[in-house]
Amino acid sequence: MRNLVAQRETYVPAMGLYSLARLYDPAVRLFVRERALRTGLIAKARIAPAHRVLDLGCGTATLTIMIKRAFPHAEVFGLDGDPEILGVARRKAAAARLDIRLDEAQAAGMPYAESTFDRVVSSFVFHHLSGDTQRRALQEALRVLKPGGELHVADFAVMHGGPANLASHVVGHFFGGRRRDVIPLLTMMSEVGFERVQDRGRFPTILGNVGFYSGAKPGPPNCA
Numbered sequence: 001m002r003n004l005v006a007q008r009e010t011y012v013p014a015m016g017l018y019s020l021a022r023l024y025d026p027a028v029r030l031f032v033r034e035r036a037l038r039t040g041l042i043a044k045a046r047i048a049p050a051h052r053v054l055d056l057g058c059g060t061a062t063l064t065i066m067i068k069r070a071f072p073h074a075e076v077f078g079l080d081g082d083p084e085i086l087g088v089a090r091r092k093a094a095a096a097r098l099d100i101r102l103d104e105a106q107a108a109g110m111p112y113a114e115s116t117f118d119r120v121v122s123s124f125v126f127h128h129l130s131g132d133t134q135r136r137a138l139q140e141a142l143r144v145l146k147p148g149g150e151l152h153v154a155d156f157a158v159m160h161g162g163p164a165n166l167a168s169h170v171v172g173h174f175f176g177g178r179r180r181d182v183i184p185l186l187t188m189m190s191e192v193g194f195e196r197v198q199d200r201g202r203f204p205t206i207l208g209n210v211g212f213y214s215g216a217k218p219g220p221p222n223c224a
């Protein structure tokens with residue numbers, strides 16, 4: 001019980017406030033070339049038609065829905081800790097008539113068995129998490145991935161300097177982010193046991209560069 005309360009206290013929802021969940025999609029459309037960014041993340045993830053894929057911190061499920069549309073035979077899951085935003089996600093998935101499973105849970109304690117997923121993808125989530133929770137979320141991602149399965153993350157890259165500070169401020173207030181220096185993620189991925197950890201490039205937005213990061217669970221590459 002105490003753990004649950006502690007998690008609630010440190011939880012940062014999509015727009016910084018649970019009640020703003022419905023404004024999230026319009027805000028993202030305003031600040032990010034969303035379709036290009038999400039298409040880029042999906043391409044990097046090299047999802048195969050029969051894969052089981054988890055969208056970690058799925059929010060309103062825009063990425064989750066894009067993945068299911070692109071790979072109709074894949075089993076696609078979304079996980080998020082905010083029931084409000086999952087409400088928006090469920091309405092969108094139902095309107096699109098897509099069979100997607102959406103689970104309310106914490107990134108640091110996922111309700112899935114070991115070696116469940118071929119891919120875990122995650123966009124704009126890690127900057128919401130404290131360093132400690134980032135590490136636990138990465139450990140959980142490693143646990144739920146199959147051997148050779150891959151984690152693919154898109155999130156704001158480290159931001160420094162005048163305009164970048166302004167961008168960090170905007171991210172902090174409108175996207176609920178808590179951190180200015182976003183994620184020494186690659187180091188942390190290696191430390192928790194990911195292999196083939198890679199910086200996969202940058203995507204410029206008016207809020208600063210978004211970085212793509214990936215790593216694999218030890219095992220033979222899992223591409224089919």
Ligand SMILES: C[S@@+](CC[C@H](N)C(=O)[O-])C[C@H]1O[C@@H](n2cnc3c(N)ncnc32)[C@H](O)[C@@H]1O
Pocket residue numbers: 011012013014028056057058059060061062063079080081082085105106107108122123124125128129133175
């Ligand atoms: C900025 S939104 C990104 C949503 C979505 N991935 C996207 O690309 O639009 C961050 C999401 O992470 C979720 N989140 C934050 N902390 C979390 C945690 N500890 N466990 C699970 N989800 C979390 C929030 O509820 C929110 O939906």
